[in-house]
Amino acid sequence: MNRLKHLFEHKKGPALSIYFTAGYPELNATLDIAEALEKAGADFLEIGFPYSDPVADGPVIQESSQKALDNGMTLEILFKQLKDLRKRVTIPVMLMGYVNPVLQYGVENFCRDAAKAGVDGVIVPDLPMYEYEELYSECFAKHQLSNIFLVTPQTSEERIRKIDSLSNGFIYLLSSSSTTGKNLSVSQNVEDYFKRIKSMNLDNPVVIGFGISDHESFQKANQYANGAIVGSAFVKLLGSGDGYLEKIPEFIRKIKGSGVS
């Protein structure tokens, strides 16, 4: 039943997740893109719901969010689009975005509609841990949604332990404290940090994101983690004009590299 758990328990080799902004480049492409990604070999997905003021994002995802809003994307429309999600997509799907649209939609409504659509988890970076714990964890549990927390090199060990205890999907490890769209550079420091996390033997799988853009960074991340997430590099592909759906298989193949399934 739990698609995320199943994925990390049965997956041999690193899992690849792709982020894309719903409503970009076209309002109604959400499920077409999701389906194409699964067919091409992506192991799970993050579907971004756009926000006007995405402070954790670099220029690529900022622009895609603005374009998606200009195209008319709202949470209401997204949930309508996701009605057929489970007819077309079988891999785990997360929804990712900022807290204010969720608050306006109503957290309870959001969880209910996400669960109804067959969404597996939610990533809301600016939802404070204390507020999730006190107000929303029950609602998430009731709807069997995983809340995904972020960890950076500056996150204290104590806090990582706490995050691990509150998590039930995976932990989203940032390669560095940065906005989205920077390139991963694995310096000694980053390597030490990845090793430190690995040696903590956390209960939850760890997935590395931010700065993963190609086969090389994907491989590097997977030396230390159960998977990696590609965002800006894929959003760039979506912005490359007509025929973007046809370019998806090649994109995924290149990231995974030959011989990796």
Add this chain to the structure above:
Amino acid sequence: MSYHVNEKGYYGDFGGAYIPEMLYPNVEELRRNYLQIINDESFKKEFELLLKDYVGRPSPLYHARRLSERYGATIYLKREDLNHTGAHKINNAIGQIMVAERLGKKRIIAETGAGQHGVATATVCALRGLECVVYMGEIDIKRQAPNVARMKMMGATVVPATSGSKTLKDATNEAMRDWINNPVDTHYIIGSAVGPHPYPDMVARFQSIISEETRWQLKEKTGKETADYVLACVGGGSNAIGMFYHFLDDEDVKLIAVEAAGLGVDSGESAATTVLGKEGVLHGSRSILMQTPDGQVVEPYSISAGLDYPGIGPQHAHLFKSKRASYVSATDDEAMQAGLLLTRLEGIIPAIESSHALAHLEKMSFKGGETVVVCLSGRGDKDLDTYIRYFGL
């Protein structure tokens, strides 16, 4: 009722710290340390000395006789415009740079709307020899050119914010992105009483010098420490909270916060947050903000760059909801007229932001004998172009 922040970082329903994990370590470091730092005796001494010798405090409480005559009340202006760098913003900038130094930070970033906070930050960075980067909306860079020049002269780097409405909100986004990407050695000097806890409280404390002085100045001049009315304009709300702070528990003092109505609250071109906004989260705190039903932030408008912001600080949201202060608004036209009036009656050219507070006097009715304090948050030098163009002078 308490009007101050509780131990969880909230003012009633508002406040908190809605920040991504990348900002958590910095904000948490600040939260853990700010009270201890600013209550330390050596900090207090140094802060007071700088306010006195560098800023020129206390700022005068000026009895504006001709303005008083015109409106039929005894009107005092709290002269923050006479501070070094020309606005109240320097009070907070000095306090925060001293906090940053004590936290061992080497690099300072800031956002600015009118440029007054950017100038104040660039100034204290020059004073203390720290690197300074100021984010400013592209539109504001054009309409506040003198302040851009001042920042550059102080050695600051001014980075244009080119996203969204290209004004204060977007400059704030860019500053937050910078902080995310520079998580260790950088302190973000937020310029208004906004942002994640503890910023609104810290900024309010640094600006509270405005009402602290006003109380003893009133006592000297009127024999009484309080006034009947206290007025201030609100962008994010730092001069207003500083002006209100030591009057909050005197429930007989009527506090009036004046927002920018732009072309009119119903025109679609406005920044009157409490009229047009709803509860939500912006820039790290739960407050009131202008947004669509889908929770997208609406681009505000005001002729005044410093009030051109779609939210208000969480303490103001609480004062609004609890009705401790009343929130009103003044249009571009009303503010510009009030600015010219003060210039002609008192020989003081106010910042257009402050003119919004003055504009509300026109709508009040006095029996005679009331005491009114208006926070003159800044001077109008930066706005001469706008005034001259507006009036065709």
